[in-house]
Amino acid sequence: MDGIIDILILMFTAIFIENFIFAKFYGCCPFLGVSEKPGTALGMGMAVTFVMTVASAVTWTVYEFLLAPFGLDYLKTIAFILVIAGLVQFIEMFLRRFVPSLYSSLGIFLPLITTNCAVLGAALVNIQNGYNFIQSVAFGFSAALGFTMAIVVFAGVRVRLQFANPPKAFKGMPIALVTAGLIAMAFMGFSGMSIG
Amino acid sequence: MEILIPALIFAGLGAAIGILLAVASKAFAVPANEKAEQIAELLPGANCGGCGYSGCAALAEAIAEGKAKPNACAVGGDAEAAEIAKIMGVAAEKPVRLHAQVMCSGCEGVAKYKFEYEGVADCKAAMQLGGGSKTCPNGCLGLGSCVAKCQFNAISIVDGIAVVDREKCKACGMCVATCPKNIIKLIPFDSKYYVGCVSTEKGAVKRAYCDASCIGCKMCEKACPTGAIAVENFVAKIDYEKCINCGACVSKCPRKIIRI
Known part of the structure; x- marks a missing residue:
């Protein structure tokens, strides 16, 4: 029972308190690049969730059984980039062949997150915090959920921004960045929470 | 010796992933639709979405599967539609x-x-x-x-x-x-002419809205030799199937809103 509660605390922390975008600033590139429409933002979020969950499981296994026994801790970043890039390619081919419907909705986003820092970040945080396999997968999944929430919320705001009338110098990306900063500050409210 | 183990492990890891991807690309290969590829090359590639599909590639696939007509792309024009029809093996309809x-x-x-x-x-x-x-x-x-x-x-x-x-x-x-x-x-x-008003309000109301409004006087309707223009819901409308571009309605219109 304790184990389940621990996992839930871990997930809540990953989604809100240590939100990948607003607290850790991982994955800002897709966050700004693919957040012009809520629909595409959701697609991107789903793709990240899918890849991050699978990547957490695979990188944990690679680290535990291949890198750690040989004391190759210092090479984990390179190893993870290699594994994640290969994995994303593999998933893309697999989906295209066997789940075309999923491929057509996630397909265009998958190559974009091949070497995304959020995915790599999740893999590295798993090792840094010494999570076990289940914790790693739970962390990867919920961190990606946090990412999805952030990007969808931000896309909703950006739709409204199109009709706003900011000073000329702020039009477009600058006002989007300012808005992102404001949302990040709002999310700092969660950092006051301590649970577990 | 110390460098050898990491080097070997990474070489092995890289090779394993490489082989896995190579095998996967063969095993999971999707049979490409040749017709769709040929059609995609003919399409303009502007991805304007005017055909109702998400882009030129999507339209090419739809045409290849017979879901869309060869002339579905309005941008490409006659020559392109004819080429696509040739690939599909059907007679080109003149768009x-x-x-x-x-x-x-x-x-x-x-x-x-x-x-x-x-x-x-x-x-x-x-x-x-x-x-x-x-x-x-x-x-x-x-x-x-x-x-x-x-x-x-x-x-x-x-x-x-x-x-x-x-x-x-x-x-x-x-x-x-x-x-x-x-x-x-x-x-x-x-077709040369169009009626520059679509409001279906009554003539008097429209007269107050705008100096260039159709007041539904039916002068054009009477002038038209082929019955192509008719007033319906207080606004004139041209039936382009019947219109012969004679311009009789233009000279009669008191509001000067049948235009070129």
């Missing part, structure tokens, strides 16, 4: 060339205004404020939402209303879908 037309003649000084609009230059935004600044509910707002949508630079704002350059227009239909007033229509390229 009717269309062009977009803004069905409003209420330019500045002609149409009446309810108020002065100083908001965002976007017709949809202006629509939120009591339907826009023009008194006529069907009047072109002239803020250029269609101009922004047009990928072929065919629309410009002249004297406060949108005007389509019919030579440049590819009839992709993006402006038609964008216009919040629904006053842009696709009409045959070969």
